[in-house]
Amino acid sequence: MKIDVFTLFPGWFEWFAEQRHVRNAVALGHGLAAVDLRSTTPLRAGQVDDTPYGGGAGMVIRVDVVEAALRARWDADPVEGRGPRRVVALAASGRLFDDALASELAAEDEVALLCGRYEGFDERVHEHLATDVVSIGPYVLAGGELAAMVVCDAVLRKLPGALGHESSAVEESFSPALEGAPEYPHYTRPAQWRGHGVPAVLSSGDHARVRAWRLERSRERAGPR
Numbered sequence: 001m002k003i004d005v006f007t008l009f010p011g012w013f014e015w016f017a018e019q020r021h022v023r024n025a026v027a028l029g030h031g032l033a034a035v036d037l038r039s040t041t042p043l044r045a046g047q048v049d050d051t052p053y054g055g056g057a058g059m060v061i062r063v064d065v066v067e068a069a070l071r072a073r074w075d076a077d078p079v080e081g082r083g084p085r086r087v088v089a090l091a092a093s094g095r096l097f098d099d100a101l102a103s104e105l106a107a108e109d110e111v112a113l114l115c116g117r118y119e120g121f122d123e124r125v126h127e128h129l130a131t132d133v134v135s136i137g138p139y140v141l142a143g144g145e146l147a148a149m150v151v152c153d154a155v156l157r158k159l160p161g162a163l164g165h166e167s168s169a170v171e172e173s174f175s176p177a178l179e180g181a182p183e184y185p186h187y188t189r190p191a192q193w194r195g196h197g198v199p200a201v202l203s204s205g206d207h208a209r210v211r212a213w214r215l216e217r218s219r220e221r222a223g224p225r
């Protein structure tokens with residue numbers, strides 16, 4: 001798959017691109033690129049934002065600026081060009097990002113992530129350029145870059161081979177293997193730490209009992225359904 005992150009701060013992604021699972025994904029033929037929204041702005045002096053209609057504090061990222069960036073990247077009209085692509089605008093007010101959406105995005109060929117700043121995007125970006133408006137949680141960040149990294153991280157680690165050890169991504173929190181529940185607790189050495197031991201079943205060597213214990217803990221953590 002190919003992920004393009006449209007941002008006013010492409011430099012933020014240099015560190016991210018160096019991380020192991022991201023490098024693994026790229027080595028497997030997947031792509032991650034940070035695209036500078038300012039580099040294709042049709043406005044003078046690199047302007048990308050404007051004052052809000054109706055007044056109020058802050059600036060709003062213009063729809064024509066986002067359109068120009070997508071058009072330059074795709075060499076196509078971005079309203080029509082959305083068709084085969086997932087275009088995710090990051091916004092605190094959007095649909096909450098979860099494991100199911102991460103799996104959905106990981107199955108796409110092309111995903112574009114739009115990082116807002118200031119007061120966010122002109123609403124017409126959400127309505128006519130994006131296919132999804134996504135929030136990573138009920139709080140407000142200074143910009144969409146960290147949210148985009150959260151999405152990229154969760155999506156890229158789902159790609160076969162990205163983690164280097166396949167089973168880890170199969171049975172973990174919220175996966176179908178755990179019926180969508182949070183993962184069970186893990187323990188490692190030392191067996192005793194400050195008077196706190198490890199559940200005996202985990203050292204029993206009885207794989208069926210270990211499996212049953214883990215599923216039970218996982219269901220417990222999910223709470224009543």
Ligand SMILES: C[S@@+](CC[C@H](N)C(=O)[O-])C[C@H]1O[C@@H](n2cnc3c(N)ncnc32)[C@H](O)[C@@H]1O
Pocket residue numbers: 089090091092093114115116117118119120121134135136137138139140141142143144145147
């Ligand atoms: C300062 S925020 C804008 C906040 C907006 N005025 C509001 O009240 O919802 C600037 C940008 O950060 C990103 N952002 C902030 N919080 C986010 C969240 N919880 N999830 C995803 N993106 C977020 C969005 O891209 C947003 O356009």
